[in-house]
Amino acid sequence: MTQPQELRPFAWSSCGDFDDQRRIKIKEDALNVDHKVIEGWVADYRNLIKRHQDFQVTVGVAGSTGSGKTSALNALLDYRELLPTDNAEAATAVPCKLAYNNDTRPEFKFRAIITFRKREDLVKQLDQLFEDLKDRNELQDMPSKSNEDHDALRLINSIVKPTLELVKTVFGLGEDEIKGMTTDDLLSLNGDVGQVLGTTECFHSGEPDQFSDMVRHYMDSTSAKHGDHGLSFPAWPLVDEVEVLVKSDILRSGVMLVDLPGLADSVESRAAVAERYFPKLAATLIVSPARRAADDSTSVKLLSDHQELRMKLDGKFHKRGYCVVVSQMDEIERNSDFKKEWAKSNKELQDLIKQEQELKISKQSRTMADIKKEKLTITRLKEMIYELEKNIKNVEGNIIFICVKERNRILTERIQQDFQARQAQMTSDHRDDLRATYDGQVSICPISSKAYWQCSDEEDTLAGFPGRQYSGIPNLKKWISHSAIPEREAHADSLLYGLLSLYNVIQTWSKEGGCQSPLLISKELAEKDVTSDIYEHIKKELGGYWEKLNQSVQEKNPLRDKKESIDNCARRCAGIVQGWSYKFPEDNSSPKKIHWNTYQANIRRDGGRFRGRSGRDCIDYYWMQDVSDVLLKTIVQKWDNALNHDIPNLGEEASDIINTIWRDFLQRLRIRFQENLPQLLPSLDEMIHSLDAIKARVNNDVQQALVAVSKDASEIHPEAAKTIQRSWKPAFKSALEEHGKGSLSRRKAVVAEFASENSREIYSTAFASLVDQLKKNFNRFSKRLDTISTLAVKEVEAHIHALLDNVSPQDVEGNKALTMKVELQQSIRDVLLQWDLEWKASEALLNTQINAENV
Template identity: 30%
Template sequence: MADKSNPRVRKAVSQAGLSASKKHKAGTSSTTKPPTTDQPRVTRRAARQQQKDHPTVQQRNAKVSNDARAAAPFAWKACTGDANDLKRLQTKEEAVSQGLYHAGRIRSYIQLMAKTLQKHGGTTFQSWVAQLDDLEKQNDAFRVAIGFVGATEAGKTSVINALLGFRDLLPSSNQATATAVPCTIAYNNSPDPAAAFAAQIKFRTEQDIRQTLEYYFDAIATADESAEAAKADPSASASLNDSGTADEDVSDLLEMVSVVFNIDEAALRTETAGSLMAKHPDVRRLLGTTKTVKKSQSEVEAFSESIRPYMDSVTAVHGDTGVEFAAWPLIDVVYIFVKSDVLKNGVVLVDLPGLADSTQSRGRVAQEFFAKLSVTAIVAPVVRALNEQTATTLMTDNQQLRLQMDGSFHKKAFCMVLSKMDDIEVETHLKQQSGEARSDQTLEAARASLKALEEEFKTIQAHRSQTGQELKDIRRKLRHAEAHNLEQYQQDKSKSQVKLDSLDLQQQRNRKKAKDLNGLIRHWCITSRNAFVKKHMQQDFKRRQQRLAAVTTRPDLYDGDVNIFPVSSTAYWQVTQDTESPIGFPAKEYTGVPALQHWLRYAAIPERERHLNMVLNALHGLYNTMHTWSSASKASLRLTKKFVNDEVLHRPLEVFTTALTKRFSKLGRDIKALNPIKNKGSTVANCKDRCIRVVEHWAALDPDKGSQSKQLKRMRWPTYNACIARGGEVFIAKKGPRYAWVESLCNLFYEDIVGEWNLVLNEQVPALEPPTLDAIEEIWTAFMRQLEKRASVAAPQLLTAESQEKLSQIQLELRDLVSQDIRYIRDQARKAHLSVKDGVKAKWEPAFKRAKKEPAGKARFARQEQILVDFAARRGANMFKEATDQIAENLGAQLSAAHRRLARSMDEIRMRLANAILLILKPEGEDETPSDDNNSQENHAAGPRAAEKRNVQEIMLQWEAMWRMRTEQDTSLEACEAAIPDSYYVNAEDAEDADDDEDSSTGRGLVRVSSEQFLGQI
């Protein structure tokens, strides 16, 4: 039966009823005649039935129905050529939602029939249910992850809040800790109004925390040993450089441990991992759990406060004991779910730390998220962007190389966000850019007008003071005036008051003019600085992209350009929520936030549309088979199952399968021939030669300054020892740079292969898709020709236009499966290099252990350094050879898995084809396929109940109607300006005698007047 709870179904039914009622009334008034006395009396019901049963009427109705269908194709297919990408996607997303909804309603009937018919062949129904389950899982799991990476105090969280449309959703008072915890923000699909805002906080495991504590206590012991050695041998102090900082290795961990267990360093030295856990049961109970927070739509502030203790450094009670402590160091990841338009249809925002976390577990979690990003946005304050050289330095070299190897280091998958755009000293900037400022006539005119207004303000203020004094004198005289002078004094008072009011009004207007002039000047300074910073960042990005541009087949992607978005989240909220816009930001477009939202929407479109097309084609195929089964008549049954299989299907399917197998084998050979590390020998040789220099450079204080270690300042021994103790993993020294020894060795390897790797896996493998799909088109055409030859004699039902359309839909499903498989091959092959780091780390573990065991004392630094350099000389070549061999093995394994995946796709399509054809030939086939004996069906009690079938038919009719109707488009999806406006516009109310140019209204009813118009009016 129809599900009236669905609002779209209710709307469709009510509209259909209203339309039918109008047509009936119109028809009655124009064509109905009263019956004559010679005619027998006929009831309305009988008359309607006679009219319906008339053959001519039936033929006409059938023709009208068919013509209507032909005139109204499925909206999601008809929108293919729609130039508005966002509206096109909305149509397809609505179709997916409706398709899954109606298919889900049918599922209960299909499941019942599959269960009823299991003894007589109900596997067709079971396959429908399984196919629908898979589609729902794929749709639910679909994600387009957009990651935001930024250093501390970059304003990253504020930018994300602005994109989401909630001012204080994510706590941002302490970015230093918030950025250490990866946080994902996804759309909240829950219909529960009490859970409009939801969060899941996943805590680290007890084993993970115990390992961290054990490492901490081991590092303390090493530091104490070094300090004792320095006391015993004063001559060693020079090599130690500063024994008082020997515990530098644990400084980052000390903060984490102390804020959780509320204990200082001295007390910690008397504890063990076990004793700490035993004394803090609240901590132990949190570990390995997931906490859930839910709030209603009106409780956004309460929700923010509820999640703050898990993302900020504030302390709170987290258990029964009532003890307060900071929980953020115990957290792996926070998942947040909110109802925000920017998150609809699978888009997920990911808040990640900028640099790999010094705590290895959190660094590992962040790295796992980083590898899954579809789009990466680097956030840096515009005032610091150039001082930090470029925002791309917020990524490590290793992360940048991985982006390049994943094919994501280009303008469609990577952007830079310059936050805090409103933070600018106007006068300072004008002095720094005095030459450019003097050459801008509009700016100079604005500054001159502002100066004139300031002088006018002083003049008016003087007149106002004088008039005020006059008014004061008149009031004094009035108090002592004689009767005959009262009228004159009252007139003088009124004149003075009018004059004073006029001066006040003029001052008020001048203040508004001054604000707009200051806004114009401020906008010029902001725009000037943005252009300067963007120019230098573009140059830097082009240099970094050079190794890819040298070998690419996609110059449109690797042309050195990158999207850079200056934004001000502070100004955005002032414009959209506060009563008065800030100076320099007359409308929200000037804040840069809408431009960033616009780009993020479009950056996610390719993946979203690819997913939608796949789901819709699969749903259409499911729709066709269900429609064929539910709408067919038993009287059409003529063929036996054996005849259909042997004479109609067998030969064409065999030829089809053989041709596909050959084509898939060729695809495998073509992919295998595109070896991304075919120059293995030269790669190993290059890495071996450079490996020794890199290891020698580990002793440098600044790891980013070249590799000539003799010319560089050397780090202190405690720092060197800390890196050894961590096995070459990430270590961030106190008030020092970031050291990542294992990564530096991996980077050697990546730098040598990244160009060829990107070319092969991100360009050449995807380029195999079009010719493969063309070949499948030819194979399909040949299959249909063979099938038509046999069907013309044995099964003419297959030659109808409706049957041909249903079979053609399966071809689209095949194309989608093959496209998915090729992307799967590419994505899995790109992961083959991930084993390099683990392999390098394992190879170097003995060397680090040996260096760590070197006895304390004089020249320990030199001995440790020599151990590592000698190991690089002995094992470097073998290490990189094993790395290339491991990648080759991984690629081979992925290729084998891809072959199996293609084979499964072929089997799936063959089964769908066979089922579709059998259903067309035997529509009433409750027993899955035509029986060997037509009369044997009467002996089965397995047929679906008539009522159930009618229910399915009604749902199918509603499904079809919803797919054919064009839905109302969401006006919020209209494209906005792609950049901050170059020209500055002011509110017309602020300009005297302004023209009502309402064609360019923006913001809160803002009537735009250009700066030139405004200056002319002044």
């Protein structure tokens, strides 16, 4: 082979019109070409491989205790009991990351990294416990208590319950046994606790069962020794997060599933761990059991208002970024369903119910008397009974199938209606381009992990689920894979352009026949003649356009109407603060005033997060979130339009202009060769398509730089709550100084007065902080553009250098060096041939249809 075929495009660069699944399959297959022969030649290749291995696209999985979330994760991984599912407390407390394991050693097939909490986090939690117990005891010691007092006692008992469970689990002490203690006293009782705090532990195994036993001690209630003192205790309350690395198909393309149980955790540090992932999420799954979802009139309880707001700000509140997973759909109450109107009017169901009853009566009538009456043998009677039982099971399966299907339909309609109302504010009449994204539809995946496993070859299928596809797990796998495609494809494009540039440089350097017509001047001199100012020219042309593009980005700034936003926030803040006096501020029908003890718990936490339970009601308190969301709600639509749509959409116009600049650059380059090295003009013309690949990479990098503006913005708005919270601390400190009779009214007055006098300034400061952070974000965009120019020039320079080196005279080694070079070039051409064939004959290109689950 003299050189690879140049005119036929690579499969990965010519698949733009294919559907999502085929397109990403072609590109990700192209990243798996074996280039190890040249790994030692170019360090860039190792960097590309490392980037590929380190790539992760994060999908968050959230759900309440008992929602079946961990069972669903095990099914998605295709390991039945890899993650423990038998401890609700631990499952609620320990966030878990699930990522692909690139380690090829058999004994490292399963790996885990356990990160323990920092000492200061645990100390803060225990200090808060002793403060809350002090408040609780003060309330308990009151001689006479009203209904509100008893309600407040129940609430504060629910507040201290998680930390009391921690104390019982780790230190083996009940509430009575820690009376009079301090945090230091408690920590001194178990020296092993101090040893593990702030540390990490790593485990590995080649067997799933053995591995599961290893990590179980950190994720459920089983006890183990964790330090030098030899004490045995469950460690999960001390764990910040667990990272599990496993070889699973769903993780192979870089998807990282993150169990986010702390989104509504009563322990502030645990909730903070979960929220750190929010800006990184490409998609979010909210898991809710079918039986619980059926009791809710809407999906409001599946996603808090604050989580919804953050998803809207990050451009993720749509069917590709958000999925409601209705779990445990196999748990059905037949008799209850039969009484519903839909069941009574469903002729198919009624016929099946009648048929089932007739079969059961027929089975019961088959007795030993039938042997004589019908002259049957015992064997024949057993066969008839078996046949009846089989028919009964089939009919029962059909009945359950209809009931499950109908409940799924009803739940889907409810959730869709609620989601449509929630999403409506994200579009406006003049933004037709957003309607395809915000179409009022949300992804809903009903699943049954139990049915998924029972539908395997070695077990009988679960009634109502004739095959694995009916379990919903394959559909959920498909949704996760599809939701991650934008980030996976951006990553694949970036690496493929890097590999293509490397491929082209090697091809140019190793082209056959180059050394047989060498230059008569040195390579250095020839390069100087050709490139004396041409690199600076292209850099200047791109830089000139970068200024215009950066200005276009700046003009999309959503934070312009400051006065209007601040005035609106200050007005609404007064109502929010007034609502803090009530248990359920949004309930205007029968408002219940908050108890003084609960109010005190809020101000003692500086308006921070905590969860309590009053009777059957679960109450989330987060005052600082309440007041910060006021600001974010005023900017959400403009923020989303600008950062998640308008700015990324600038890429199309940018591509046209870059193409024009590049075309002019190639013409200048050709003229320079014609003037200084005319004998190499044919070689340049053969190589010119390689330089077009650099232009394609520039276009791709610019598009990703625009997308990065949006991604970086997701890190900015969470800081608003922190800015506001810091501003409110003096108010809460002053309120806490009020004691004695009537202190609740005085505390409310202090807080209300602070809001009246300072809210406008607080929001102005928070708004200014957002503006400043967004400005820094835009400045990073400008620096990214400069980096793109520098990289483009560097790659052009590498190609010209390779061309000249291919035809340059040899050094003093003479013929020996020439022979070695020719041999090396030949061996490299063999590698390039294989590389070329694999890229041009992709399996996904040849397939007319790709199995989405396998992808």
